[in-house]
Amino acid sequence: WGPCTPRALQFCNNSEGYLAAYSLLAVFQGIVVNGLINISISTIEKRYELNSSLTGLISASYDIAFCLLSLFVSYLGERGHKPRWLAFSAFMLGVGSLVFSLPHFSSGKYQYGRKIEETCQTAEITFANATCSASTNSPLRKYLYVFILGQLLLGVGGTPLYTLGTSFIDDSVPKHKSSLYIGVGYAMSLLGPAIGYVLGGQLLQVYIDIQIPKRQDTTYTKVDQDDPRWLGAWWIGFLACFFAIWLLIIPFSCFPKHLPGTAKIQAEKIPETHDDGGEVLVQTNDLGQSFKDFPMALLILLRNPVLMSLIVASSSEALVATGFATFLPKFIENQFGKSSSFSATLGGLVLIPGAALGQVISGVLVSKRKMDCKGIIKFMIGTCSVALILNTVFLFAKCGNEPFAGVSETYNGTGTLYNLTAPCNANCRCLRSVYYPVCGSDEVQYFSPCFAGCASYLFNNRKKTYHNCSCIGKSKRGSGSEDFHYEAVPGKCPTQCKFLPLFLTFFFFAVVFTFMATTPTTVAILRCVPDKQRSFALGVQLLFLRLLGTIPGPILFGVAIDNSCTLWDIDECETKGACWVYDNERMAYLLMGISAACKIVTIIFVVMAVYFYKPPPLTQALRQKTSEKISAIHT
Secondary structure, rough: OOOOHHHHHHHHHOHHHHHHHHHHHHHHHHHHHHHHHHHHHHHHHHHHOHHHHHHHHHHHHHHHHHHHHHHHHHHOOOOHHHHHHHHHHHHHHHHHHHHHHHHHHHOOOOOOOOOOOOOOOOOOOOHHHHOOOOOOOOOHHHHHHHHHHHHHHHHHHHHHHHHHHHHHHHOOOOOOHHHHHHHHHHHHHHHHHHHHHHHHHHOOOOOOOOOOOOOOOOOOOOOOOOOOOOOOOHHHHHHHHHHHHHHHHHHHOOOOOOOHHHHHHHHHHOOOOOOOOOHHHHHHHHHOHHHHHHHHHHHHHHHHHHHHHHHHHHHHHHHHHHHHHHHHHHHHHHHHHOOOHHHHHHHHHHHHHHHHHHHHHHHHHHHHHHOOHHHHHHHHHHHEEEEHHHHHHHHHHHOOOOOOOOOOOEEEOOOOOOOOOOOOOOOOOOOOOOOOOOOOOOOOOEEOOOOOOOOEEEEEEOEEEEEEEEEOOOOOOOOOOOOOOEEEEEEEOOOOOOHHHHHHHHHHHHHHHHHHHHHHHHHHHHOOOHHHHHHHHHHHHHHHHHHHHOOOOHHHHHHHHOOOOOEEEEEEOEEEEEEEOOOHHHHHHHHHHHHHHHHHHHHHHEEEHHHHHHOOOOOHHHHHHHHHHHHHHHH
């Protein structure tokens, strides 16, 4: 702090110390934004009676704040004290985490209500009337605005991290090490979502109010984790991250404006700015001194064809990456018949390590080979081409649909396709909004025990089984099977498709090669723009990355997946809800088509970047290097 420079802390006053602090902040940002929020969103939906469109607005609020601020923060912070901007980032991320957890403390205790029967109930019940007469203006919905505010604050905090924070790394290390440091920082940021998912998953096993209330009467039975009314303690993780992130304010506020040796490192770098006159304009007009230079500075970047080609390419890649990050678990669940939790685990095991490995490998290769700007862009063409080839895994590692009563086949010859109701369950008064699949002894899947006509259930060695099922046909199990006397068991029928290991292997390497282009893209952007506009260039990139990639990506993938739906949730009020069953082959082809199209767009624009790039003349570069050395000596 100013003249106060304790000797004991000077061992951290270097690029390695800064990288450690930067990585920790990126990890916690990932834990909150991409981990805890994603895994808690379904719990928040149920607790605060929000529909998916409203929770989608919550998720998008982070990107909205990022888009609004990225240009201004990156422009204003270019010549400012970047580590202190990172301290501000930590402050806002902490505040955002705290605000996001506040609804739990002001919404009162959770009242979980009565349990909906899952078996066939022939007695007169009034679920439909209760559902239709339910108020759509719940007082709990007002907390939507608190969640949005929390996300907006998180967006404000995240903006300096990946613009000013990344450019400060490039400022402080030699050119050939820049890609390695940035790759390590980006890889560490991917640990955040992984930790967030694991932490959030564990916390959701804790009851939302910590202590489970005792049953008050025979109607309100005590809940456990297998009960659909169970809600986990989603808020604890946000509160813990609030305290942890605020601890990082101290180290960032201690770093100087420039790390020791930065002037020498900058003087030794030979500029690789794209030769389109932008560097001359920036130096001649000394752009960046005041906010009135903002339009001219932005125009210089927008007229840089290399930069804009790389931005479009990275946005196309981001569209695919965010789409699969959101929907890969759903794809695995439906294609290969796995549970939601197991599919999410597999998706995380493929995406997180693959992305981290790809970024580290590319950072090391670019650093060791000491690639120049044009070499880096050519390297990206190779990685994207391999990723495109590996994406063809969707063509041969897809699965057909398993037999599903009322969807792919009738109820033993009765009823019609795409109609869950048949004569065998017509008197059961089943709810289509309660999806609880069971596998019958006839190896056919049923929507729920109720639609299977099951009137009773038993527990045998903690295993739940259903009996007296009027819709289930003749058992296909052998008489020697220990489950022969069961008519149905909870869960989907075991899939006959054996392509899951093959799919995961190919997709893992597709992720690796996809993310091998991430670090080189950042390094190439930092190289092809004037030195005084590097942070601003990253701000422009991240703006387009969100507008063209991360925001529309999940939407486009969601529309494609919905387009493959064969059975929608339509409740007693005729309100269309979520999709229960998908056409697996159609889903695979649609996702393959989107992914391949985006990869082709990426390759085209990276090739254009190579074509447009013109390195500065050697004499000009040497002259600029000499002037920088002289200015470094004087400063």
